[in-house]
Amino acid sequence: MNLSYWGTRGSVPTFNLQTQKYGGNTPCVALSDDQTLLILDAGSGIRGLGDSISQDMMDHYDIHILITHFHLDHIQGLGFFKPLYVPGKKITIWGPPVSDTTLRANVGKYFGPPLFPVHLRELPCALTLHEIVPQEPFYIHSYKIVADFICHPGATVGYRISKGNKILSYIPDHEPWLGSVDFPNHAEWTSGYELAKDADLLIHDSHFTNDQYEGKIGWGHCSIQHAIEFAKLANVKRLDLFHHNPEHTDEDLEEYYVRLVDNSLPFDVSLAREGTNVTL
Amino acid sequence: MAQKEIELILSRQFADSLDTPIFITDTVGNLLFYNRPSEKILGLKYEDTGPMPVDEWSTVFQPRDEKGNELPPGELPLVKSLKEKMPAQANFWIEGLDGSRRFLSVTxxxxxxxxHRFLGAIAIFWENVTE
Known part of the structure; x- marks a missing residue:
């Protein structure tokens, strides 16, 4: 399984000299093999990904975009994803079901005035939209995917993606402490556990430190410490800390890493960095 | 055991934060969680029992109407909510394991x-209501 980080920042694009190492684009992760491009979220990072697609990939690859939820930082790059403007190009968008509306209506809120000049119906690509069914596996070529609701305001899912014997868990916005009575001790009552269980790589929210989290409980994000505890509970093999706080500079992130990541953990922990690749 | 749905996890968190007795059941009425104030009603501690099958917890207290007649299970609000997927309310007497009788208003x-995923039901018990 090959993945690349195109956007690792949370909340809002953040470009300055102090954030250039870990990146300023909002969430977008790409998984690719020889026939499929699977894109996790359409934050501002998806623009660069779209620009990087070769003509050969455009001609032969199936493109699937898996949206976790419709907060702006996870969809704001969608309108700037070039394949959407290629006539007839087959693109599928997957997203969570929401009781009072449809996936098409949610995507349609982005495309069209007053937010965007192009209407959804004017996109020349062959666009299909699928609402995922929580906990029900679906398949995209050799990828097996399970999505489920997780603890984050509004209808938000995380994804568990398997290919061969490798498992990727993608939970970019998550507050596992909030719903758990005795975090991190009861897997059965911990949001996201089944998505992350035994994953080879968990890409997980790490927006705050514990001190910063104190005043932001209920906002839908977690601390670096909680992300590590959650990863430990789920018995993952590697944790990539993701959804970096826009107020955290590269220097801050590295200082938190040194201070909060225990060297004796039974799994690897990394700071997700835009522009880097991971092979599982 | 498999992880619970997020709505149930958050319901438990909500129940755990309140000083009002609350039961949370799955779709067939198995008691997944009851909070500390509910322990007075059941006479049992969640820490001791954990989740309970419906036929176990429903026999713990014998609900009776104002005239002392036994209330059939189908008349209990929780059973109605599970069966009809609608809110329900009723007032009735119960006798806890500690032997004390209580008049409850149950919503x-x-x-x-x-x-539109049906995941279970919640019952809230109000004590000390006027008969």
Missing amino acids: SFPIIGQG
């Missing part, structure tokens, strides 16, 4: 998650 409602 229940189904837990319907995003995507």
Whole structure:
């Protein structure tokens, strides 16, 4: 399984000299093999990904975009994803079901005035939209995917993606402490556990430190410490800390890493960095 | 055991934060969680029992109407909410394991998650109401 980080920042694009190492684009992760491009979220990072697609990939690859939820930082790059403007190009968008509306209506809120000049119906690509069914596996070529609701305001899912014997868990916005009575001790009552269980790589929210989290409980994000505890509970093999706080500079992130990541953990922990690749 | 749906996890968190007795059941009435104030009603501690099958917890207290007649299970609000996926309410007497009789007003409602997923029901018990 090959993945690349195109956007690792949370909340809002953040470009300055102090954030250039870990990146300023909002969430977008790409998984690719020889026939499929699977894109996790359409934050501002998806623009660069779209620009990087070769003509050969455009001609032969199936493109699937898996949206976790419709907060702006996870969809704001969608309108700037070039394949959407290629006539007839087959693109599928997957997203969570929401009781009072449809996936098409949610995507349609982005495309069209007053937010965007192009209407959804004017996109020349062959666009299909699928609402995922929580906990029900679906398949995209050799990828097996399970999505489920997780603890984050509004209808938000995380994804568990398997290919061969490798498992990727993608939970970019998550507050596992909030719903758990005795975090991190009861897997059965911990949001996201089944998505992350035994994953080879968990890409997980790490927006705050514990001190910063104190005043932001209920906002839908977690601390670096909680992300590590959650990863430990789920018995993952590697944790990539993701959804970096826009107020955290590269220097801050590295200082938190040194201070909060225990060297004796039974799994690897990394700071997700835009522009880097991971092979599982 | 498999992880619970997020709506049930958050319901438990909500129940755990209140000083009002609350039961949370799955779709067939198995008691997934009851909070500390509920322990007075059941006479049992969640820490000791954990989740309980419906036929176990429903026999713990014998609900009776104002005239002392036994209330059939179908008349209990929680059962109605599970069966009809509608809110329900009723007043009745119970006798806890500690032997004390209590008059309760019970309100229940189904837990319907995003995507119209039916996940269980919640019952809230109000004590010391006027008979």
